[in-house]
Amino acid sequence: MSSQMSPAIELRGTSKVFRTPSGALHTAVRDLDLTVERGEFVAVVGPTGCGKSTTLTLVSGLEEPTEGDVRVAGEPVDGVGEKIGFVFQRDAVFPWRTVLSNVMAGPRFRGVAKAEAKERAREWLARVGLASFEDRYPHQLSGGQLKRVALATTLVNDPELLLMDEPFSALDVQTRALMSDELLELWSGTGASVVFVTHDLEESIALADKVVVMTAGPATVKEIFEIDLPRPRKVESVRLESRFVEIYREIWSSLGEEVRITRERGASDVA
Numbered sequence: 001m002s003s004q005m006s007p008a009i010e011l012r013g014t015s016k017v018f019r020t021p022s023g024a025l026h027t028a029v030r031d032l033d034l035t036v037e038r039g040e041f042v043a044v045v046g047p048t049g050c051g052k053s054t055t056l057t058l059v060s061g062l063e064e065p066t067e068g069d070v071r072v073a074g075e076p077v078d079g080v081g082e083k084i085g086f087v088f089q090r091d092a093v094f095p096w097r098t099v100l101s102n103v104m105a106g107p108r109f110r111g112v113a114k115a116e117a118k119e120r121a122r123e124w125l126a127r128v129g130l131a132s133f134e135d136r137y138p139h140q141l142s143g144g145q146l147k148r149v150a151l152a153t154t155l156v157n158d159p160e161l162l163l164m165d166e167p168f169s170a171l172d173v174q175t176r177a178l179m180s181d182e183l184l185e186l187w188s189g190t191g192a193s194v195v196f197v198t199h200d201l202e203e204s205i206a207l208a209d210k211v212v213v214m215t216a217g218p219a220t221v222k223e224i225f226e227i228d229l230p231r232p233r234k235v236e237s238v239r240l241e242s243r244f245v246e247i248y249r250e251i252w253s254s255l256g257e258e259v260r261i262t263r264e265r266g267a268s269d270v271a
């Protein structure tokens with residue numbers, strides 16, 4: 001299969017075992033099989049500590065699997081790929097640089113000439129509604145504005161694959177809904193594939209084409225749900241649709257069981 005035709009991500013029989021500071025072995029991910037198609041928006045939900053972030057770090061190339069295969073665009077992952085963008089709960093910004101300079105940093109680092117990098121950065125700042133904030137410093141922005149800077153900083157590099165680890169969880173509820181809508185709008189024009197890790201089942205359904213439910217740790221795929229809600233979606237109104245509620249119930253009956261297992265384990269650890 002040519003790499004152009006292959007899925008955005010393929011994980012086959014993937015496991016990750018960490019050595020803890022005490023020297024014990026901890027299996028974070030076990031025998032994970034997952035395919036993400038090109039242009040697909042996949043949300044990953046699972047109980048706390050089950051291995052969701054670890055799965056993202058394997059795809060990103062920040063960690064190597066202990067066993068199994070991890071491929072991005074048909075190629076085995078070997079280090080951090082150029083075409084991957086990240087957005088995390090806490091965003092890495094250069095505090096001493098202006099917003100514009102932060103957004104320009106990625107293209108400059110990739111060898112784009114200064115004038116072009118500036119033009120592209122301004123374009124993305126306009127798209128995320130921050131055109132008049134380019135001279136501000138990060139500490140002069142609100143949480144939502146900082147998140148927009150993070151999106152612009154990532155998307156300006158034209159990633160084919162966007163890995164998002166609870167990107168909106170530190171925001172208040174209204175800003176979170178706004179950012180979700182903005183993300184959908186920005187993503188719809190890019191053709192990029194997205195893997196979005198969240199604790200919030202409603203958020204996952206509102207955003208994704210597919211919701212992947214992970215088991216209580218070690219993480220493996222328990223069930224995958226296709227989300228047949230039409231696009232374009234507005235997260236605040238899609239939540240009120242009867243189909244949304246039906247899907248929510250279906251997924252929760254799968255996810256809730258894993259959350260219970262995790263809680264019971266926690267209780268027995270304390271006992």
Ligand SMILES: Nc1ncnc2c1ncn2[C@@H]1O[C@H](COP(=O)(O)OP(=O)(O)OP(=O)(O)O)[C@@H](O)[C@H]1O
Nearest residue numbers: 018019020026028047048049050051052053054055
């Ligand atoms: N570098 C590491 N060394 C040892 N153990 C680790 C390491 N990274 C993660 N773990 C362990 O692996 C398990 C999975 O962690 P991970 O962060 O992937 O879970 P998660 O599902 O993303 O959690 P949460 O939902 O709470 O963010 C946890 O028990 C964690 O303590």
